[in-house]
Amino acid sequence: MMTKRVVCYINQFFAGLGGEEQAHVPPSSKAGTMGPAMQIDNLLGEDAEVVGTVICGDSYYGENMEKARVECLELVSAFGPDLLIAGPAFNAGRYGVACGDICKEVSERLEIPSITGMFPENPGVELYRSGTYIVPVADSARGMKNALEAIATLAGKMIRGEKLGAAEDEGYISRAIRKNFFHEVSGARRAVDMLLKKLDGVSFNTEYEMPVFKRVTPAPPVMDMSKATIALVSSGGIVPRGNPDHIRVSSAESYGVYDISKLDDLTPEVFESIHGGYDRVWANEDPDTVLPLDIMREMEKEGVFAKLYDHVFTTTGTGTAVSHAERFGREIGERLKKDGVDAVILTST
Amino acid sequence: MVREIENAAGIPVVQIATIVPIMLTVGANRIIPGVAIPHPTGDPGRGPEGDRAVRRGLLERALRAIQTPVSEQTVFKS
Numbered sequence: 001m002m003t004k005r006v007v008c009y010i011n012q013f014f015a016g017l018g019g020e021e022q023a024h025v026p027p028s029s030k031a032g033t034m035g036p037a038m039q040i041d042n043l044l045g046e047d048a049e050v051v052g053t054v055i056c057g058d059s060y061y062g063e064n065m066e067k068a069r070v071e072c073l074e075l076v077s078a079f080g081p082d083l084l085i086a087g088p089a090f091n092a093g094r095y096g097v098a099c100g101d102i103c104k105e106v107s108e109r110l111e112i113p114s115i116t117g118m119f120p121e122n123p124g125v126e127l128y129r130s131g132t133y134i135v136p137v138a139d140s141a142r143g144m145k146n147a148l149e150a151i152a153t154l155a156g157k158m159i160r161g162e163k164l165g166a167a168e169d170e171g172y173i174s175r176a177i178r179k180n181f182f183h184e185v186s187g188a189r190r191a192v193d194m195l196l197k198k199l200d201g202v203s204f205n206t207e208y209e210m211p212v213f214k215r216v217t218p219a220p221p222v223m224d225m226s227k228a229t230i231a232l233v234s235s236g237g238i239v240p241r242g243n244p245d246h247i248r249v250s251s252a253e254s255y256g257v258y259d260i261s262k263l264d265d266l267t268p269e270v271f272e273s274i275h276g277g278y279d280r281v282w283a284n285e286d287p288d289t290v291l292p293l294d295i296m297r298e299m300e301k302e303g304v305f306a307k308l309y310d311h312v313f314t315t316t317g318t319g320t321a322v323s324h325a326e327r328f329g330r331e332i333g334e335r336l337k338k339d340g341v342d343a344v345i346l347t348s349t
Numbered sequence: 350m351v352r353e354i355e356n357a358a359g360i361p362v363v364q365i366a367t368i369v370p371i372m373l374t375v376g377a378n379r380i381i382p383g384v385a386i387p388h389p390t391g392d393p394g395r396g397p398e399g400d401r402a403v404r405r406g407l408l409e410r411a412l413r414a415i416q417t418p419v420s421e422q423t424v425f426k427s
Contacts, residue, residue, distance in 0.1 A: 330357045348389065
C-alpha cells in the first residue's frame with residue numbers, strides 16, 4: 001500500500017507561536033510535523049505520513065472566516081493530502097469552529113475525509129458534525145494523549161479504506177446521518193428486548209435517539225380579552241392553492257405569511273393542505289379543520305376578543321429540522337411582538 | 350416553533366394538536382388536545398354543524414387557556 005499523505009491543521013497556540021496575543025496570525029504552513037502533528041504521525045505508523053502542517057490564529061479564522069477558509073484550503077491542498085486532521089480543539093470555541101470549518105471545506109472541495117476532535121459541548125460540534133468526523137475528546141489539553149489516540153484509530157481506518165460503522169461503534173460524534181441495513185434480528189424482537197431491559201431497569205441503547213429539547217417560562221396570561229389581538233399559526237401545511245411560496249411538503253425550510261383579513265372562511269377553492277405527513281382528505285375538504293379561521297372570525301365578530309391578526313403563518317411540520325422550526329418561531333414571534341399581538345393559537349397535525 | 354414564538358414575543362401561545370407528549374417535548378406551555386392528527390380543529394364525521402361545534406369548543410378552551418396564569422406546562426383537558 002502506498003503511504004497516505006496526511007495534513008494537520010493546528011492553531012497558533014499548539015504551533016508554539018503564542019497564546020491570545022498571537023491569535024490574529026494569518027494562515028501559514030510548514031512541511032512535516034509540528035506540535036500535536038508529531039504525535040499523530042507516530043501513531044499512524046507505516047500506513048501514513050504527516051506531510052505538512054497548516055497553522056492559523058483562532059481569532060484570524062473566526063473574524064475572517066470566508067478569507068481564512070480559502071487561504072487554509074489552498075495551503076492544505078498544496079500538500080496533495082489524502083486526509084486532513086484538525087485540532088483537537090477540546091472545548092476552545094473559536095478553535096473548534098475553525099477546525100470544523102476547514103475540515104468541512106476540505107472534505108467538500110478536495111473530496112477527502114477529514115477528522116477533528118472536540119469536547120461534545122464545543123459549539124463547533126453542532127455546527128460541523130454533519131460535515132466532518134468529530135471525535136469526542138476531553139475539555140482541555142490534559143486529555144491530549146487519549147484524544148490523539150482516538151483520532152489516530154479512526155484515521156487509520158479511513159486510511160486503510162475500511163468501511164465505517166455507526167458513530168458510537170467507531171468513536172465519533174453522530175453525524176445525524178442514518179444508514180439503512182439489514183439486521184439479523186427483527187424490529188419487533190429488538191423492540192421487545194429493549195422494553196424488557198427497560199422494565200428490568202437495565203441500560204439499553206435506543207435505535208432512534210431523540211434530540212434534547214428546551215423550555216421557556218410561560219408568558220403571563222391575557223387579562224382583557226375584549227382588547228386582545230390574536231394570531232393564528234399552523235404547522236399543518238395549509239397554504240393558498242398552488243403553494244405560491246413553494247413550502248416543502250416535508251422537511252420544510254420556510255414558512256408562508258398569508259393575508260386573511262378579507263376572509264371569513266378557509267374554503268377548498270382558495271386554500272389547500274400540502275403537508276406530507278398526514279392524510280389530507282379532510283383538510284382539503286375544509287381547511288378550517290386544521291387552521292380554524294371560520295370560528296375565529298365568528299368569535300371576533302361577536303366581540304369575544306378584539307381582533308384576529310390579519311395574517312396567518314403556516315409551514316409543514318414533518319421532518320422539519322428543530323433548528324429551522326426554532327428560526328421560524330423566532331421570526332414569527334418578533335413580528336407579532338412588533339405588531340402588538342397579544343396571544344397566539346398554534347395548530348399542529 | 351411554539352416555544353420560540355412565546356420566547357421571542359413574550360405572549361402566551363396555546364398549541365392545539367393531537368399528540369400531547371410531542372407538545373410537552375417541544376416545550377408548549379398551554380396545551381389543548383385536538384380531535385385527530387389530520388383534523389385537529391374539527392370533526393367532519395359529525396356533519397357540518399357538529400364539526401363547527403367541536404371547533405368552537407376547542408377555540409373557547411384555547412381562549413380560556415390564554416387567560417389562565419400557568420407556571421409550568423399545562424394540558425387543558427376540558
